[in-house]
Amino acid sequence: MAAQTAATGVRDQEIAAEQAHLDLVYRRLEEKIHEAEFLVSDAAQRGHVGTPGALAERDAQVFRAGIHLNRLNNEYEDFLFGRIDLLRGKDGKKGPDGAYTSVEPADDAIGPDATARIAETLHIGRIGVLDADYAPLVIDWRAPAAAPFYRSTPVAPGRVVRRRVIRSKGRRVLGIEDDLLRPELDTGLPVVGDGALMAALGQARTHSMRDIVASIQAEQDMVIRAPAASVTEVTGGPGTGKTAVALHRAAYLLYQDRRRYAGGILCVSPTPLLVAYTEGVLPSLGEEGQVAIRAVGSLVEGVTADLYDEPATARVKGSLRMQKVLRNAARGCLELPEPGGPGVPTRLRVVAFGRRLELSGEELAEVRRQALSGTAPVNVLRPRARRLLLDALWRRTGRRFDDAELAAEERQGFDEDVSTEPEFTAFLDAWWPVLQPRRVLAALADDRQLSRWARRVLTGAEVRRVARSLRREGTSVHDVALLDELDMLLGAPPRERKREIDPLDQLTGLDELMPQAREESERERAERLARERTEYAHVIVDEAQDLTPMQWRMVGRRGRTATWTIVGDPAQSSWTDVEEADRARDEALGTRPRRRFTLTVNYRNPAEIAEAANVVLRLAMPGTRPPSAVRSTGVQPRYDAAGDDLAADVRAAAQRLLAEVDGTVGVVTAMHRRAEARGWLEGLGDRVVALGSLEAKGLEYDATLVVSPAEIAEESPAGLRVLYVALTRATQRLSVLSTSRDLPDEHGVPDLLKAD
Numbered sequence: 001m002a003a004q005t006a007a008t009g010v011r012d013q014e015i016a017a018e019q020a021h022l023d024l025v026y027r028r029l030e031e032k033i034h035e036a037e038f039l040v041s042d043a044a045q046r047g048h049v050g051t052p053g054a055l056a057e058r059d060a061q062v063f064r065a066g067i068h069l070n071r072l073n074n075e076y077e078d079f080l081f082g083r084i085d086l087l088r089g090k091d092g093k094k095g096p097d098g099a100y101t102s103v104e105p106a107d108d109a110i111g112p113d114a115t116a117r118i119a120e121t122l123h124i125g126r127i128g129v130l131d132a133d134y135a136p137l138v139i140d141w142r143a144p145a146a147a148p149f150y151r152s153t154p155v156a157p158g159r160v161v162r163r164r165v166i167r168s169k170g171r172r173v174l175g176i177e178d179d180l181l182r183p184e185l186d187t188g189l190p191v192v193g194d195g196a197l198m199a200a201l202g203q204a205r206t207h208s209m210r211d212i213v214a215s216i217q218a219e220q221d222m223v224i225r226a227p228a229a230s231v232t233e234v235t236g237g238p239g240t241g242k243t244a245v246a247l248h249r250a251a252y253l254l255y256q257d258r259r260r261y262a263g264g265i266l267c268v269s270p271t272p273l274l275v276a277y278t279e280g281v282l283p284s285l286g287e288e289g290q291v292a293i294r295a296v297g298s299l300v301e302g303v304t305a306d307l308y309d310e311p312a313t314a315r316v317k318g319s320l321r322m323q324k325v326l327r328n329a330a331r332g333c334l335e336l337p338e339p340g341g342p343g344v345p346t347r348l349r350v351v352a353f354g355r356r357l358e359l360s361g362e363e364l365a366e367v368r369r370q371a372l373s374g375t376a377p378v379n380v381l382r383p384r385a386r387r388l389l390l391d392a393l394w395r396r397t398g399r400r401f402d403d404a405e406l407a408a409e410e411r412q413g414f415d416e417d418v419s420t421e422p423e424f425t426a427f428l429d430a431w432w433p434v435l436q437p438r439r440v441l442a443a444l445a446d447d448r449q450l451s452r453w454a455r456r457v458l459t460g461a462e463v464r465r466v467a468r469s470l471r472r473e474g475t476s477v478h479d480v481a482l483l484d485e486l487d488m489l490l491g492a493p494p495r496e497r498k499r500e501i502d503p504l505d506q507l508t509g510l511d512e513l514m515p516q517a518r519e520e521s522e523r524e525r526a527e528r529l530a531r532e533r534t535e536y537a538h539v540i541v542d543e544a545q546d547l548t549p550m551q552w553r554m555v556g557r558r559g560r561t562a563t564w565t566i567v568g569d570p571a572q573s574s575w576t577d578v579e580e581a582d583r584a585r586d587e588a589l590g591t592r593p594r595r596r597f598t599l600t601v602n603y604r605n606p607a608e609i610a611e612a613a614n615v616v617l618r619l620a621m622p623g624t625r626p627p628s629a630v631r632s633t634g635v636q637p638r639y640d641a642a643g644d645d646l647a648a649d650v651r652a653a654a655q656r657l658l659a660e661v662d663g664t665v666g667v668v669t670a671m672h673r674r675a676e677a678r679g680w681l682e683g684l685g686d687r688v689v690a691l692g693s694l695e696a697k698g699l700e701y702d703a704t705l706v707v708s709p710a711e712i713a714e715e716s717p718a719g720l721r722v723l724y725v726a727l728t729r730a731t732q733r734l735s736v737l738s739t740s741r742d743l744p745d746e747h748g749v750p751d752l753l754k755a756d
């Protein structure tokens with residue numbers, strides 16, 4: 001009893017000490033906020049001066065102060081989270097942040113009787129805060145001085161004697177969790193533990209991912225801080241923190257070299273759901289604007305994919321064979337009449353030098369063949385086609401000149417006359433139209449056309465599948481990569497000449513009442529450039545195992561000069577032709593050197609759920625080593641066999657899970673059931689979501705209900721891996737509901753999940 005009271009006393013004392021430090025930090029932050037507010041109001045006042053120079057200066061100042069304020073306010077929640085107590089550094093040198101730079105302790109830091117003195121205490125937080133004398137009150141988590149907080153282990157403690165995780169909410173310290181990394185030393189440091197990490201892992205989930213800045217583990221930190229050059233490849237099983245690590249790495253890279261990454265960081269996610277789930281992480285780390293998180297179906301400006309293709313169709317559309325088909329289509333489309341247009345002309349007639357000149361269908365075909373020789377994009381070849389037409393017409397005039405200068409002059413006059421003739425321009429528009437990717441893709445919806453362009457590349461059945469899928473309303477995720485490929489094959493249309501604008505035409509009656517049009521501000525410019533950006537300085541690919549070869553080509557085009565971070569797990573791949581995808585990935589990444597990392601600990605699933613999922617892993621990828629689960633809840637997965645009314649059974653199971661957990665519930669079904677399943681759950685509130693198996697990628701829920709594992713597994717050749725994904729989404733409870741197709745045993749355990 002006495003010991004317990006003493007322990008409580010120490011804990012309270014230690015919390016009080018951290019509270020005192022947090023108070024100090026907040027006082028300093030308040031001073032900084034006042035400074036920033038003053039800057040904003042001062043800048044606003046200067047705006048009244050009105051000279052262009054003062055306006056530009058004001059804009060820049062307001063922009064910077066705005067960012068500053070925004071950051072401070074964001075960081076207010078929970079921003080001080082760690083502390084390390086360290087021995088003196090080996091060389092006694094301190095870095096610019098005031099901390100010792102050496103990782104190893106000084107030789108004399110430890111006395112002969114294992115006594116040691118703490119020479120330095122650092123607090124770690126989301127951003128660095130200096131006191132008025134420039135001493136660090138908080139070290140930014142990304143600064144080199146913070147690395148030992150994440151990296152030190154009892155095996156390799158470096159200078160760290162004690163690591164402390166501080167849990168705080170707003171201005172209040174709630175708890176602390178200490179790790180003694182050099183227990184053999186006598187330093188007199190108390191050690192307090194209230195299970196902060198485990199408490200954080202077991203917390204109820206919401207529909208937004210949380211950052212893990214307070215508890216990044218050593219193997220994760222190695223990835224986050226890996227040097228930016230080249231390609232960083234990370235593999236790891238479900239729940240090992242790959243997504244979290246990738247996002248923290250983006251924040252780290254920005255901190256390291258903001259100027260370099262002003263070129264933008266692109267993070268490619270498999271689904272819009274995962275984008276929505278992860279979107280808050282970077283702002284919580286104080287980073288906004290520089291990182292574009294995009295679903296792979298939203299990488300092409302102006303196109304949003306709203307459909308999924310059937311697996312067999314997706315397999316064709318994602319395959320590299322489509323490159324050839326699209327190349328043929330891009331060129332073949334020139335020979336198709338424009339929808340609603342006059343049809344493809346079969347001859348060209350113009351009048352020049354008072355004579356009628358004509359090119360026949362055969363001659364035109366020859367000109368087209370010549371113009372298309374080579375690999376340049378089709379729209380870019382249009383001026384060449386125009387020149388070749390003029391050459392052919394000129395030959396038809398039969399004119400010959402001995403004087404080269406005269407000949408050139410005549411020819412120039414001829415070209416100008418002919419090419420401004422309405423017959424000629426109308427002909428060119430119909431015979432070599434400027435093609436848009438959408439138009440070409442739409443042309444693939446015709447079986448006959450597609451089979452011509454896909455000769456010896458796709459089978460008849462594949463042609464029918466692809467054509468049929470393109471006849472639907474809407475755009476599928478896999479169509480987006482095709483549109484992007486077509487964009488490259490077609491090239492930018494030649495620029496239209498600007499029409500002379502009559503200012504009187506422009507009056508709308510409103511603008512002219514306004515003062516002079518406002519110039520774009522620095523911030524607006526930055527935002528516009530970010531929207532228009534098509535190439536990035538760093539590209540992060542999440543769930544990389546799922547990118548199809550055609551998607552790799554699309555993503556590769558956005559990172560031609562970029563450095564890369566690629567995270568994925570082959571055991572969760574829903575793509576079937578892994579070798580082809582690897583080839584496309586190698587092509588996208590080029591010969592850049594690669595650094596490989598593996599994450600080994602599963603922070604999401606309790607051991608009981610991981611074990612059930614591992615049964616499927618063994619079937620899906622025999623020999624693959626699963627990550628080890630860090631928690632155990634003692635709650636086994638629940639197996640039930642559905643009766644005649646699947647809808648009612650799913651609803652009841654979801655309701656039961658909603659009652660059992662505080663946070664979210666995910667109901668995962670085969671893709672073809674997703675719409676139906678949404679109906680089954682209607683009215684149960686927004687804690688529960690229905691998902692198709694492919695949509696579950698990367699997400700997590702407190703509880704998951706997997707409906708008919710067999711249906712999910714049979715949906716595609718990669719179905720077992722997709723099922724493995726579904727089974728690894730839960731942080732607390734897993735329920736599996738079988739249908740007769742699952743052949744459940746008398747305990748409701750489906751055949752696929754039987755352990756032996």
Ligand SMILES: Nc1ncnc2c1ncn2[C@@H]1O[C@H](COP(=O)(O)OP(=O)(O)OP(=O)(O)O)[C@@H](O)[C@H]1O
Pocket residue numbers: 200201210211212215216217220236237238239240241242243244245569572603604697698699700728
């Ligand atoms: N060091 C950590 N501290 C606290 N939580 C962590 C840590 N690492 C991971 N987590 C948590 O574990 C869960 C899984 O992380 P994440 O989604 O990044 O894993 P993943 O490897 O991308 O999983 P999957 O491959 O299944 O999509 C998340 O809730 C994440 O916040």
